[in-house]
Amino acid sequence: MALTFRHLFRSFITTQYPEKRLSTSRRIRGQQFVWRSDLCTGCATCAKSCPHGIIQITTSTNGDNRYVVDNIEFDTGRCMFCGLCVEACPYNALYMGRSYEQARYSRKLLWADMETLMDPANQVSAYGHPELEWRIPRQSLLVYGQISQEMVDEEND
Ligand code: SF4
Ligand code: SF4
Known part of the structure; x- marks a missing residue:
């Protein structure tokens, strides 16, 4: 049960594709x-x-x-x-x-x-073409096993 509860309250690491999309690597x-x-x-x-x-x-x-x-x-x-x-x-x-x-x-x-x-x-x-990187949105990263939710929201606004 402890394991179950730990997973219940952790941040989402999935997104509802294709309604929501993460930014790929630049x-x-x-x-x-x-x-x-x-x-x-x-x-x-x-x-x-x-x-x-x-x-x-x-x-x-x-x-x-x-x-x-x-x-x-x-x-x-x-x-x-x-x-x-x-x-x-x-x-x-x-x-x-x-x-x-x-x-x-x-x-x-x-x-x-x-x-x-x-x-x-x-x-x-x-x-x-690394000179183009500044024009491309930052990647939505998995940071320490969790997606930076701010980035997901930014991308889907
Ligand atoms: S795309 Fe680049 S490598 Fe290909 S034919 Fe044109 S200039 Fe040459
Ligand atoms: S060289 Fe270009 S076209 Fe050929 S396999 Fe690699 S990525 Fe594809």
């Missing part, structure tokens, strides 16, 4: 990518650095000795979200996203095309 390697077409040079370093070879990129030249990216796609269904592609990008054009809710009924729907990669609703992670 450097989460989420299940999405964010691509900036304005910074991308079409060098394909990201595609070459991917151990699974799941980044498809096609480029053309515009007569100015520069590449134009015609298409870039990620087969996120085969991705292990290691982040190597983000780390390898020399022009800061590629970011991990913070979303972890990308479940789909079909593998085909897991392909992230250019439009998806550039979706303004995508939330950028600071993984590989």
Whole structure:
């Protein structure tokens, strides 16, 4: 009974997902990518650095000795979200996203095309880009076995 009462009066360590959500780590390697077409040079370093070879990129030249990216796609269904592609990008054009809710009924729907990669609703992670951390909400932490309830309330207000 002593054990039961101890648990009865301790703070909650669960939240009512999906109505309430905790903030993830600022450097989460989420299940999405964010691509900036304005910074991308079409060098394909990201595609070459991917151990699974799941980044498809096609480029053309515009007569100015520069590449134009015609298409870039990620087969996120085969991705292990290691982040190597983000780390390898020399022009800061590629970011991990913070979303972890990308479940789909079909593998085909897991392909992230250019439009998806550039979706303004995508939330950028600071993984590989620590300079972005100040713009991202703090993680709701389990502190000594208890969630900081203030943080949960802050996030769900
Ligand atoms: S996170 Fe890893 S597996 Fe996924 S696309 Fe990037 S390099 Fe490839
Ligand atoms: S490594 Fe970066 S700059 Fe090069 S193609 Fe990939 S996203 Fe674009």
